[in-house]
Amino acid sequence: MFCARPRALQRGLCHLRQLHATARPNAQRPLRVLGLESSADDACAAVVTSDRRILSSAVCKQHDINRQWGGIHPIAAHEAHLRDMPKAIAQALAQAQLGLTDIDAVAYTRGPGMFGCLSVCTTAARALAAASGKPLAGVHHMQAHALTALLTEPEPPQFPFLTLLVSGGHTQLVLAESMDKYRIAMTTTDNAVGDVFDKVARLLRLPPSPTGGLGPVLEEYAARPPLPPYDAAPLRLPPPLAGRNKDVLAFSFSGLLSATERLAKKEVGDGEGEGEVSEAVQRAVSRAFQAAAVKHLADKVRLAIDSLGIPVKGLVVSGGVGSNKYLREQLKSMCDGISTGPVPTYYPPISLCTDNAAMIAWTAILRLQDGLVGEPFDLPIRKKWSLEDLYDDVPASCYRS
Numbered sequence: 258m259f260c261a262r263p264r265a266l267q268r269g270l271c272h273l274r275q276l277h278a279t280a281r282p283n284a285q286r287p288l289r290v291l292g293l294e295s296s297a298d299d300a301c302a303a304v305v306t307s308d309r310r311i312l313s314s315a316v317c318k319q320h321d322i323n324r325q326w327g328g329i330h331p332i333a334a335h336e337a338h339l340r341d342m343p344k345a346i347a348q349a350l351a352q353a354q355l356g357l358t359d360i361d362a363v364a365y366t367r368g369p370g371m372f373g374c375l376s377v378c379t380t381a382a383r384a385l386a387a388a389s390g391k392p393l394a395g396v397h398h399m400q401a402h403a404l405t406a407l408l409t410e411p412e413p414p415q416f417p418f419l420t421l422l423v424s425g426g427h428t429q430l431v432l433a434e435s436m437d438k439y440r441i442a443m444t445t446t447d448n449a450v451g452d453v454f455d456k457v458a459r460l461l462r463l464p465p466s467p468t469g470g471l472g473p474v475l476e477e478y479a480a481r482p483p484l485p486p487y488d489a490a491p492l493r494l495p496p497p498l499a500g501r502n503k504d505v506l507a508f509s510f511s512g513l514l515s516a517t518e519r520l521a522k523k524e525v526g527d528g529e530g531e532g533e534v535s536e537a538v539q540r541a542v543s544r545a546f547q548a549a550a551v552k553h554l555a556d557k558v559r560l561a562i563d564s565l566g567i568p569v570k571g572l573v574v575s576g577g578v579g580s581n582k583y584l585r586e587q588l589k590s591m592c593d594g595i596s597t598g599p600v601p602t603y604y605p606p607i608s609l610c611t612d613n614a615a616m617i618a619w620t621a622i623l624r625l626q627d628g629l630v631g632e633p634f635d636l637p638i639r640k641k642w643s644l645e646d647l648y649d650d651v652p653a654s655c656y657r658s
Contacts, residue, residue, distance in 0.1 A: 289353075290305055290625075291357075291385070305619050315614075316613060317341035322334070367636065370398060371640065375638045402420070402422050403573060410603055415570045417567065421554070422576045425454075429445070430443040461475075461539045483541055491545070506561060509553075513546070513553070558588065572588065572592055576611075628657045630656060
């Protein structure tokens with residue numbers, strides 16, 4: 258009988274949300290939101306307040322599983338999330354010293370991402386909201402990355418600002434015109450930059466990290482001093498889409514990956530055993546690859562700033578690759594040297610560059626403050642979801658009039 262009356266159920270839940278929303282402005286404390294995230298290989302839960310405090314942030318990673326499969330395996334990741342999400346929720350509430358009754362809303366990543374992985378945080382959030390009668394808010398994963406700086410910066414960026422989203426699944430430059438209006442200025446035509454970092458690290462047989470992915474390992478090898486003969490004759494790789502393609506508003510990394518494979522094969526030659534790569538070659542090729550990839554990103558961001566025709570008030574860099582220190586240095590140098598005036602750069606703390614639930618809870622808070630009352634339980638998961646189509650399927654009745 259319960260499932261036979263979905264419309265009545267939805268009306269009842271909307272009534273609960275309306276009562277809750279009506280009570281909120283009279284509250285004597287900030288809004289508290291529990292956020293859940295599982296769009297890829299991290300199961301995350303966090304509690305964040307509307308006065309920009311992160312009360313807790315729990316992350317269950319899958320580095321051991323990823324090493325077994327050479328990357329994220331959708332089924333293995335899904336199964337791990339089923340085990341880890343309850344632990345993450347319990348840990349987040351315990352760290353915040355709160356119970357579910359102390360939470361004002363529940364948020365989750367609705368997309369984009371891997372469908373099976375997204376289904377875990379979606380189901381968990383909807384169950385918690387249904388059991389507690391709290392408002393529910395589905396969040397766009399990339400919007401959450403873009404708005405993290407509004408949570409973490411002492412002086413947050415002002416709109417409009419650019420957001421460079423760089424990770425294993427995304428390479429995208431987005432113009433944030435307001436909290437809920439975005440324009441994609443540039444995206445990758447092929448591989449995501451984080452994916453290519455991982456592939457080059459595997460190509461060079463770099464050792465796995467017990468606490469992180471392969472991208473930071475490659476960054477660390479690139480930062481080491483070159484060994485002979487590369488101290489006297491460093492290797493170089495041309496950045497992608499240079500020369501006659503320098504004015505193309507796009508990212509591309511497949512050609513750089515192929516060029517790096519050829520260079521590594523040439524340097525390894527016949528002098529080393531099968532599957533062996535000397536540390537001298539590992540350092541030199543890592544350095545050459547990283548320099549070309551970062552120069553490509555910096556050059557294209559500069560091209561976009563020059564092409565937009567409007568003053569940009571900042572550049573926010575987020576996503577897993579956003580924690581790369583060399584990338585941060587080069588982007589800051591580029592933005593400081595813009596002829597029309599320096600563009601401020603913003604970098605979330607490294608722990609919040611990678612996937613996390615604090616950014617999900619924070620984005621939900623902004624949506625609730627902007628008039629969202631709560632969302633129904635039957636909105637579809639959106640594994641592919643453009644930022645330019647933000648919440649276009651959320652009924653108008655979910656917002657305060």
